[in-house]
Amino acid sequence: MPSTRERIVEASAELMRRQGYSATGVKQIAEMARAPFGSLYHFFPGGKEQLGAEAIRASGTLYELLIPAVFDQAADPVTGVRDFFAGAATHLVESDYADACPIATVALEVSSSSETLRLACAEVFERWINAGAERFSAAGAAPATARDLALAMLSALEGAFVIARATRDTKPLLVAGEITAAAAQAALRAV
Amino acid sequence: MPSTRERIVEASAELMRRQGYSATGVKQIAEMARAPFGSLYHFFPGGKEQLGAEAIRASGTLYELLIPAVFDQAADPVTGVRDFFAGAATHLVESDYADACPIATVALEVSSSSETLRLACAEVFERWINAGAERFSAAGAAPATARDLALAMLSALEGAFVIARATRDTKPLLVAGEITAAAAQAALRAV
DNA sequence: CTATCGCTAGAACGATCACTCTAGTCGGGA
DNA sequence: TCCCGACTAGAGTGATCGTTCTAGCGATAG
Numbered sequence: 001m002p003s004t005r006e007r008i009v010e011a012s013a014e015l016m017r018r019q020g021y022s023a024t025g026v027k028q029i030a031e032m033a034r035a036p037f038g039s040l041y042h043f044f045p046g047g048k049e050q051l052g053a054e055a056i057r058a059s060g061t062l063y064e065l066l067i068p069a070v071f072d073q074a075a076d077p078v079t080g081v082r083d084f085f086a087g088a089a090t091h092l093v094e095s096d097y098a099d100a101c102p103i104a105t106v107a108l109e110v111s112s113s114s115e116t117l118r119l120a121c122a123e124v125f126e127r128w129i130n131a132g133a134e135r136f137s138a139a140g141a142a143p144a145t146a147r148d149l150a151l152a153m154l155s156a157l158e159g160a161f162v163i164a165r166a167t168r169d170t171k172p173l174l175v176a177g178e179i180t181a182a183a184a185q186a187a188l189r190a191v
Numbered sequence: 192m193p194s195t196r197e198r199i200v201e202a203s204a205e206l207m208r209r210q211g212y213s214a215t216g217v218k219q220i221a222e223m224a225r226a227p228f229g230s231l232y233h234f235f236p237g238g239k240e241q242l243g244a245e246a247i248r249a250s251g252t253l254y255e256l257l258i259p260a261v262f263d264q265a266a267d268p269v270t271g272v273r274d275f276f277a278g279a280a281t282h283l284v285e286s287d288y289a290d291a292c293p294i295a296t297v298a299l300e301v302s303s304s305s306e307t308l309r310l311a312c313a314e315v316f317e318r319w320i321n322a323g324a325e326r327f328s329a330a331g332a333a334p335a336t337a338r339d340l341a342l343a344m345l346s347a348l349e350g351a352f353v354i355a356r357a358t359r360d361t362k363p364l365l366v367a368g369e370i371t372a373a374a375a376q377a378a379l380r381a382v
Numbered sequence: 383c384t385a386t387c388g389c390t391a392g393a394a395c396g397a398t399c400a401c402t403c404t405a406g407t408c409g410g411g412a
Numbered sequence: 413t414c415c416c417g418a419c420t421a422g423a424g425t426g427a428t429c430g431t432t433c434t435a436g437c438g439a440t441a442g
Contacts, residue, residue, distance in 0.1 A: 025430080154354060159349030178343070218400090233420080238400070239401090
């Protein structure tokens, strides 16, 4: 059993992913984490905002690991891109269209209201982009090209999640995966 | 001066776009709309949820008009795609990274909690996709191809908005526009 | 043994939430 | 002239929000 502090961060991340930042209450977090309410403010004196920031960064670290995990198992980066979108689609369906990006909802909610949380999201996106860029770079793409490709991939993925959750359909993930794979193909063919 | 009812819907749409559904209070809506609080429940007996649904649909109708407006002015659909993303980038910067998609934040927030609002979002996305597909169809793409392309474009746009707002950078819109334009190029070259 | 400290535990606070209710204003048709 | 429905107006409801507070538990060090 993870520590109380860890359970609180995990619960925060889970709740905020599914219902966003505003709709998630601190009492609800304590309940899901099976943590005494007092511990919440003991570990996180910064309150809900600190809780949000740590949840964002923790989710970011967790999902960052998926990038090499998927790409290293694929025959080539283009296949890796397709696998990544396909895997996202599977996971989305299995969670009944609840588990998409862990931070996108919060990112949109707070971008114009909390600079602290906005920066936490920006930091995580940055890390994901770097991780993706590394993979394309390793496949022979020029650094700038690799980064643009990773950024385009993340954009397509995030947007496809939005449409997929609203329409309860994985088609957006598939077509977004296709145009990203095509872009990767084109960028890597030049090598 | 628009009617009280119209002002209420407009204010709801504006507030929910910037800060989301949960963070928007009904009192805040009445205040921004300069409407008496009682009128709010007179016109919208369904309360906040009805208000949200109408705001989503109204925003959807407004933004739907942008699609032909941009594409019909462009020399060809591929240029239209680029113009669309570039225009989105300009508008985003001008609003200090506040005005991106009017319904994406709400869509992510409510997809797993309010079926009414989820369906309103799905309906609007559907209309946008149809409007986009029509343009690609008119340029010679097969119906299924045109629809996939429009769906991929919307996905790329929505995701780019997420990253752009969090990082306060328009680069995501530019690279997402590029891979979408390339996909459109490829799909229409076959004609 | 006792003092200390990290942590548990939850009651209580004021603010704010969505919403309801009643009273009053106003204009147009009978 | 009277009346009735549409709309205005805001006080008041109970519930829930994030946060603070005090009290106490249990292990460890002196």
